Amino acid sequence: MEKKRRSPAIIRRLPKYYRAICELAEITISRVSSQELGKLTGFNPSQIRQDLNSFGGFGQQGYGYNVKNLKENLEKILGLTEEKTMIVIGAGNLGKAIMRYSDFSENGFHIISAFDRDESKIGREIGGIEVRDIQELEEFLSENQVDIAVLTIHKDVAQKYTNICVEKGVQGFWNFAPKKLRVPKNVVVENMWLNESLYTLGYFLKDVKSGLEYSEDEMEDEE
Numbered sequence: 001m002e003k004k005r006r007s008p009a010i011i012r013r014l015p016k017y018y019r020a021i022c023e024l025a026e027i028t029i030s031r032v033s034s035q036e037l038g039k040l041t042g043f044n045p046s047q048i049r050q051d052l053n054s055f056g057g058f059g060q061q062g063y064g065y066n067v068k069n070l071k072e073n074l075e076k077i078l079g080l081t082e083e084k085t086m087i088v089i090g091a092g093n094l095g096k097a098i099m100r101y102s103d104f105s106e107n108g109f110h111i112i113s114a115f116d117r118d119e120s121k122i123g124r125e126i127g128g129i130e131v132r133d134i135q136e137l138e139e140f141l142s143e144n145q146v147d148i149a150v151l152t153i154h155k156d157v158a159q160k161y162t163n164i165c166v167e168k169g170v171q172g173f174w175n176f177a178p179k180k181l182r183v184p185k186n187v188v189v190e191n192m193w194l195n196e197s198l199y200t201l202g203y204f205l206k207d208v209k210s211g212l213e214y215s216e217d218e219m220e221d222e223e
């Protein structure tokens with residue numbers, strides 16, 4: 001596949017298209033229009049067409065998109081067909097929940113180890129994944145190719161472990177620690193700050209409790 005730098009905004013929409021397409025595939029719908037995709041994702045149909053066209057199209061005028069074909073193409077574009085290795089740093093409440101969640105490995109994201117400093121956790125297996133002593137992190141990274149580090153650690157140590165991982169060649173960070181990380185430009189960070197979403201929900205909840213209404217489409221709309 002051609003290598004071209006794309007706007008992160010487009011890329012952030014792709015998993016939403018993929019989720020909608022998976023839902024359609026599950027109920028064995030074979031064909032979908034950009035209008036229907038728009039309804040399912042909350043995006044404007046012309047935006048969807050434009051995004052998908054930038055990767056080569058996949059649709060046909062008057063026909064729409066073949067669901068199976070689009071699903072396969074989105075999987076290729078998102079790299080879901082390529083295996084990736086991950087480590088979890090911080091095997092606490094959140095780290096453990098991620099380690100136990102098998103959906104990631106079904107989609108090619110394999111957690112190969114976790115690290116913690118707590119002796120009661122070191123040596124234990126959680127979700128079939130061994131928790132190692134954080135002291136072994138550097139050595140492990142020297143001996144194993146790791147694509148993504150999942151940071152489920154306290155914010156005060158998140159940058160320190162990020163630096164170690166970057167030094168050892170890790171280029172992807174899934175950051176749950178409430179801290180903005182500094183990384184070089186050949187490294188990518190995806191922040192997962194659930195509280196932002198919860199605070200947004202809190203705002204809308206206040207509105208609906210006072211009698212205001214929001215349609216499903218409006219709530220999905222990210223434009």
Ligand SMILES: NC(=O)c1ccc[n+]([C@@H]2O[C@H](COP(=O)([O-])OP(=O)(O)OC[C@H]3O[C@@H](n4cnc5c(N)ncnc54)[C@H](O)[C@@H]3O)[C@@H](O)[C@H]2O)c1
Pocket residue numbers: 089090091092093094095115116117118121134151152153154155157175176177178192193194195
């Ligand atoms: N992004 C979000 O929405 C979200 C939600 C919940 C928690 N968090 C964040 O995720 C992180 C983990 O939360 P949690 O509830 O799992 O906490 P936790 O206390 O259950 O887990 C933290 C783990 O890190 C380990 N640890 C602490 N200091 C360490 C060090 N210096 N080296 C190695 N291991 C160390 C602890 O032993 C523990 O197992 C925190 O930063 C928290 O703020 C983020």
